[in-house]
Amino acid sequence: MTTRLDVVKTCKLFIGGAxxxxxxxxxxxxxxTKDRVIAHACVASRKDMRNAVEAARKAASGWENATAYLRGxxxxxxxxxxxGRREEFTMAIRxxxxxxxxxxxxxxxxxxxxxxxxxxxSDKYQQVLGCQNPVAGPFYNFTVPQPxxxxxxxxPDTPSLLGLVTLLAAPLCAGCTxxxxxxxxxxxxxxxxSEICATSDVPPGVVNLLTGQRAxxxxxxxxxxxxxxxxxxxxxxxxRTTLQEGAADNxxxxxxxxxxxxxxxxxxxxxxxxxxxxxxxxxxIWHPSST
Amino acid sequence: xxxTASDTNEHHTSPGWDYxxxxxxxxxxxxxxxxxxxxxxxxxxxxxxxxxxxxxxxxQTLASxxxxxxxxxxxxxxxxxxxxxxxARLKPSERAKYLYRIARRIQERARELxxxxxxxxxxxxxxxxxxxxxxxxxxxxxxAGWADKLAYAFPGRTPRPLGVCGQxxxxxxxxxxxxxxxxxxxxxxxxxxxxxxxxTSLTALKLAEILREIDLPPGVVNIVTGAGxxxxxxxxxxxxxxIAFTGSTEVGKVLxxxxxxxxxxxxxxxxxxxxxxxxxxxxxxxxxxxxxxxIWFNQGHVCCAGxxxxxxxxxxxxxxxxxxxxxxxxxxxxxxxxxTDVGAINSAEQLRTIERYVDAGExxxxxxxxxxxxxxxxxxxxxxxCFFTGVQPSHLIAREEIFGPVLSVMTFRTPxxxxxxxxxxxxxxxxGIWTNTGAKIFEIARKLDAGVVWCNxxxxxxxxxxxxxxxxxxxGREGGRHGLKSYVKF
Numbered sequence: 070m071t072t073r074l075d076v077v078k079t080c081k082l083f084i085g086g087a088x089x090x091x092x093x094x095x096x097x098x099x100x101x102t103k104d105r106v107i108a109h110a111c112v113a114s115r116k117d118m119r120n121a122v123e124a125a126r127k128a129a130s131g132w133e134n135a136t137a138y139l140r141g142x143x144x145x146x147x148x149x150x151x152x153g154r155r156e157e158f159t160m161a162i163r164x165x166x167x168x169x170x171x172x173x174x175x176x177x178x179x180x181x182x183x184x185x186x187x188x189x190x191s192d193k194y195q196q197v198l199g200c201q202n203p204v205a206g207p208f209y210n211f212t213v214p215q216p217x218x219x220x221x222x223x224x225p226d227t228p229s230l231l232g233l234v235t236l237l238a239a240p241l242c243a244g245c246t247x248x249x250x251x252x253x254x255x256x257x258x259x260x261x262x263s264e265i266c267a268t269s270d271v272p273p274g275v276v277n278l279l280t281g282q283r284a285x286x287x288x289x290x291x292x293x294x295x296x297x298x299x300x301x302x303x304x305x306x307x308x309r310t311t312l313q314e315g316a317a318d319n320x321x322x323x324x325x326x327x328x329x330x331x332x333x334x335x336x337x338x339x340x341x342x343x344x345x346x347x348x349x350x351x352x353x354i355w356h357p358s359s360t
Numbered sequence: 361x362x363x364t365a366s367d368t369n370e371h372h373t374s375p376g377w378d379y380x381x382x383x384x385x386x387x388x389x390x391x392x393x394x395x396x397x398x399x400x401x402x403x404x405x406x407x408x409x410x411x412x413x414x415x416x417x418x419x420q421t422l423a424s425x426x427x428x429x430x431x432x433x434x435x436x437x438x439x440x441x442x443x444x445x446x447x448a449r450l451k452p453s454e455r456a457k458y459l460y461r462i463a464r465r466i467q468e469r470a471r472e473l474x475x476x477x478x479x480x481x482x483x484x485x486x487x488x489x490x491x492x493x494x495x496x497x498x499x500x501x502x503x504a505g506w507a508d509k510l511a512y513a514f515p516g517r518t519p520r521p522l523g524v525c526g527q528x529x530x531x532x533x534x535x536x537x538x539x540x541x542x543x544x545x546x547x548x549x550x551x552x553x554x555x556x557x558x559x560t561s562l563t564a565l566k567l568a569e570i571l572r573e574i575d576l577p578p579g580v581v582n583i584v585t586g587a588g589x590x591x592x593x594x595x596x597x598x599x600x601x602x603i604a605f606t607g608s609t610e611v612g613k614v615l616x617x618x619x620x621x622x623x624x625x626x627x628x629x630x631x632x633x634x635x636x637x638x639x640x641x642x643x644x645x646x647x648x649x650x651x652x653x654x655i656w657f658n659q660g661h662v663c664c665a666g667x668x669x670x671x672x673x674x675x676x677x678x679x680x681x682x683x684x685x686x687x688x689x690x691x692x693x694x695x696x697x698x699x700t701d702v703g704a705i706n707s708a709e710q711l712r713t714i715e716r717y718v719d720a721g722e723x724x725x726x727x728x729x730x731x732x733x734x735x736x737x738x739x740x741x742x743x744x745x746c747f748f749t750g751v752q753p754s755h756l757i758a759r760e761e762i763f764g765p766v767l768s769v770m771t772f773r774t775p776x777x778x779x780x781x782x783x784x785x786x787x788x789x790x791x792g793i794w795t796n797t798g799a800k801i802f803e804i805a806r807k808l809d810a811g812v813v814w815c816n817x818x819x820x821x822x823x824x825x826x827x828x829x830x831x832x833x834x835x836g837r838e839g840g841r842h843g844l845k846s847y848v849k850f
Binding site: 197200202203204205206208210212215297306307309310312313314316317318319320322337341342343346350351352353354355356357 | 498514515516517609612613616617619620621628630786801805806810811812813814815816817820822824825826827828830831832834835837840841842845850
């Protein structure tokens with residue numbers, strides 16, 4: 070009797086709704102907690118990042134102009150898909166993160182619930198962040214939030230799934246399209262998340278996921294003139310400077326976050342309208358009011 | 361409010377008919393020289409440097425102003441730092457009362473301040489009197505009321521002050537910009553070091569007098585006059601937790617780079633090349649008035665000036681004819697004359713910049729239309745209102761901010777084309793739309809990359825209305841509930 074050989078998944082990037090390998094041809098081994106190689110992840114290059122920006126740009130107006138209700142349903146669909154693959158995600162976190170099964174399961178469940186939470190925000194934050202303004206004159210005047218545009222996400226190393234989901238969902242909810250760089254040390258959950266996106270009616274290019282080295286991608290992202298906003302978790306002091314200096318080129322909006330593991334689980338802290346606000350621009354509209 | 365509406369229907373200017381001079385005569389008392397306002401008192405600059413502030417309409421010196429050096433900036437920041445704790449701990453409703461007092465005192469001294477604003481900056485008295493001063497007072501009055509209600513502005517969060525704010529303001533709306541910067545910062549419990557623009561320091565120094573009159577605690581607001589170096593010293597000071605800047609995109613980027621990695625908060629209100637779009641179904645006469653106030657208000661020294669006019673092709677001849685006619689009736693001259701529509705250019709340097717752009721426009725092949733009228737005063741800095749037709753999107757005058765009374769007129773055929781061309785700029789501060797079709801207004805307003813969209817109106821401002829840009833016109837808002845966010849942390 071022949072023992073059956075496992076079919077091992079090739080981990081790829083997710084750009085424009087497709088799963089290309091990195092154009093650089095580079096990969097990095099992913100080890101489990103016993104230091105066995107369990108997969109190889111792409112090491113995305115600057116060129117891959119640029120391709121992702123192009124895809125995100127193409128998808129931007131469709132996503133921005135989709136109804137908030139539809140965006141909410143798509144985020145909810147992601148939660149549904151993730152729910153169906155809980156075991157796989159839990160194993161991915163356990164294998165590469167070295168955490169207890171209970172903790173890995175809790176992170177997956179928190180990630181699902183986080184998506185549901187943002188799904189619900191997608192047609193509500195506008196009413197929290199926008200308002201009518203009582204100007205002293207015969208005018209109707211109101212302020213509405215609109216998506217900032219193409220947003221780059223640098224997820225924290227840990228929690229590899231919950232951190233990525235949280236930072237990804239906020240700009241998506243705001244109507245931005247996203248280029249996300251998954252956890253550098255534990256990219257596997259990020260790779261799997263791209264499969265969730267691909268099967269959740271997320272339009273191609275709305276979410277683009279890269280794996281690779283943060284230090285290599287940070288500066289080109291900071292300087293890329295088509296990127297309008299960047300959110301980055303747990304940067305070093307040197308990385309913060311690199312990002313903010315580069316971002317000054319086109320005045321992209323930079324949002325830095327630093328949370329402990331426990332804080333990532335705190336909805337009020339990381340999944341409120343104030344976490345969506347960094348990805349919107351307030352537009353104020355005036356019109357005379359008279360007969 | 362509308363700076364040019366007073367003679368909206370007066371197309372009657374004709375050769376030989378002169379207005380009698382109507383000078384505003386309210387006296388302004390000025391000292392010969394001013395120190396820096398630090399820790400509640402005026403003091404001589406440690407830099408020992410000074411410069412003159414002149415009247416751009418006469419080139420006469422108004423007063424000698426101190427040029428703050430690094431040591432002076434440090435003194436001001438230390439005073440603000442020492443004052444910040446007690447100011448933030450003050451019962452918020454008491455903090456509010458100081459701001460209400462400032463608003464009331466500005467109202468009481470409004471005419472004097474308006475005259476000084478026109479003398480120092482060159483803007484027509486009817487604009488300083490009817491726009492700058494009322495809005496400056498309103499800004500303090502509005503924000504006063506927020507001081508004890510901040511928790512309601514940020515549902516689910518507890519706002520706290522940032523600390524010392526370094527605030528750098530431009531010369532186009534000197535006192536109003538001071539109010540935009542100081543009022544929200546103070547309401548949120550911060551203390552401030554304000555650096556006025558070097559050509560327009562005087563109303564800020566008068567404001568310092570007001571702050572003393574109303575017994576604002578020393579150090580809560582410090583005013584350090586000077587030029588670019590003074591501003592750089594302020595922005596670079598390690599104890600400044602927040603930089604708020606209004607000015608050019610170029611300088612804004614320099615500030616953003618220098619603040620990188622320092623942890624300082626930054627809000628930038630920068631340049632613009634704002635589109636003003638006129639559809640064939642607009643009320644044309646009103647739209648023409650809108651063009652006038654969008655580009656010739658305050659000599660075009662307005663960051664949100666509607667400097668790119670897009671006219672639907674079928675009505676371009678009518679609009680251009682009416683615009684030329686209307687431009688002819690604008691009175692250029694003495695800023696202190698109550699009939700003046702267009703005053704003096706703020707400085708010799710700015711006049712050169714404007715002239716350089718006008719030359720470039722003609723050189724690149726656009727056609728210049730200018731008022732042919734009485735000669736301009738021989739002293740002072742003047743530029744007649746003008747507009748260009750035959751402008752290509754690639755022309756310098758269609759791409760770069762001129763900050764003067766120079767309009768570029770272009771045409772479009774479809775709403776999509778208008779949108780594409782309007783958004784084809786790194787800027788995103790403001791925009792105008794003129795049409796009587798409601799559905800079109802909302803669709804175009806939604807799709808324009810601009811922080812402020814004026815529909816069937818232009819250049820309207822209010823303390824309750826957030827103002828600020830998309831894209832390279834900066835980030836952060838000033839005014840309204842949204843403006844508070846720039847001065848708190850959670």
